[in-house]
Amino acid sequence: MPGPADGLWSIGELAERAGATVKTVRFYSDRGLLPETARSAGGHRRYGSGALDRLGLIRALRALDLPLPEVRRVLEDEAGDGGAGAVLEDAVAARLGRLGEQMAALRWREAGLRLVQDCPPRERAGRLRLIAAVAAPPSTDALARFWRAWLPPRMPAPATAAFLEHAVPQPPADPAPAQVLAFARLHALVTGPCPAARPCQPAVHGADARSRAAVLYAGLAEAYGLAAEPLRNGRAPYAGAALDCFVAAYAAAYGTGDGTVFRRRLRDRLAADPRFDRYWELVAEVAGPRDGRPAATPGTAHDWLLAALDADVERAA
Template identity: 60%
Template sequence: MLSIGELAERAGVSVKTARFYSDRGLLPESARSAGGHRRYSPEALQRLRLIRSLRALDLPVSDVGRALDREDALEDVVAGHLRTLGSQLAALRWREAAVRLLQDCTAEERAERLELVGAVSAPPTTDAMARFWRRWLQPARLPAPLLGRILELAVPPPPDEPAPAQVLAFARLHAFASASCPPGALRGLAAHRPDAGPRPAVLYEGLEEAYELAAPDVLAGREPGAGEALDCFVSAHARSFGARDTPDFRRRLSGLLAAEPRIDRYWQLVGELRGPGRPTPGAAHTWLRGALERQVTAR
């Protein structure tokens, strides 16, 4: 049997630490001496060493207790701790980039940037942008799977290792999406107009394909022009209205798109956040609008 002092010495911890774990029930005592002092079995030494190792990894005491109580719990405890560490590392990377952003600017810029960055949590979340799109897509009553795909396209995740410029773009995007707007001031991804009576689910499903087809041309910097992407774009609108794709319909659609509300600032910030290698749906939409306008003007 070991006294608490002997146990602590052999395990390489202080007596105070050993007593703390004993009081919390993590290190059960086997007996008491005639004088009422705690006595521990040799198995307690191995248990204390395990506790020390787990705590050295910064595992909470409650998780250490779970790992000790059940042999199969250690794997879950480690996995949960890895998730926590990942979140903490993401927050540190974000804060480092934010501090660098504040360091490399003028005093006037610093005040504005500090306000923008201070409104974003660390690590940042995309909740504000998701609420923004849910609000403006609400009148369309889209099926949940389609709505999820639109949100995936429209809401950019924060980068894992952000540069200061990306922190600024994300903070500005957060501020844009969080600002109050009058109802009806914006429409969805493109030309969803409830007053015109289109079938929005049909429209957005077709636009998703059209944007994907246009992406290589946008990425290559080609001039807007006719082709499969434009035909798919017009066809999505035609099916939405229950109309046929005719030259007259293309002319009317071009005028409708020219008058639609725009959120170019949102897509500009998304582009800054993503980088030049991934065209945004907004950029694809602008390219397709330009292609349609050119075609109608030529005719």
């Protein structure tokens, strides 16, 4: 379509060339994103040929679902250096991040709905309440608060962060319904009250060991790592480097040395400590199996090492 003699288009002509509606052009003009070049004698808006490219860019940005303030910043950047650069890159990256979060939320909601759909009718109300207590995608804040309250007071922040990295499972990006259920149950477990019948703190968290908490949990993390491979391979608990590291961590926390007497006392102390078996069972369900084998968690590694300690004590008796 040839342009008018003065090189300017009316709002209708611009809309027709762009394949848009007059309402769309007026909307962007009213918000200052598409300024007119001049006004006719009758006060009607007139646009230069550059308005066509600008309108195309605006519509392309809006098609990416960028909000108007970000569109404005991209246009200003484009006008300033002759091409949309860093501002557009940042805007697209931010939008991709938000879309990723939305998609993760949708995947969790879909798995949750399938979970409710596939369960017996009498269980649906309970599952709905359980799942509704967890955001989509879920947050691990409640799990972290649980462990921060359980860990020794004044434990150094780096040691706490290292422990939380192992103890708090990250929700899978594309969960199966069973993983959604396990995470919801995990959330309900950590937000519930501590059983009154048993203490919620192990003996090693006592005042005499607080200053050595970082040493204890660094040693335990190493021991759990050493136990993970035989645990995944299905090996029975045995005395070895993993057990020695496990015992040494507790010996350092109590300010004593390793030995037969200490191992016997440690076994008895650990047997009386509060256990979080259900927590670790659910953590393994959230993680899902790897190579067809259950996930090795700090809880399963701890149990494996306790069994190795018990066998070692009995053998030495």
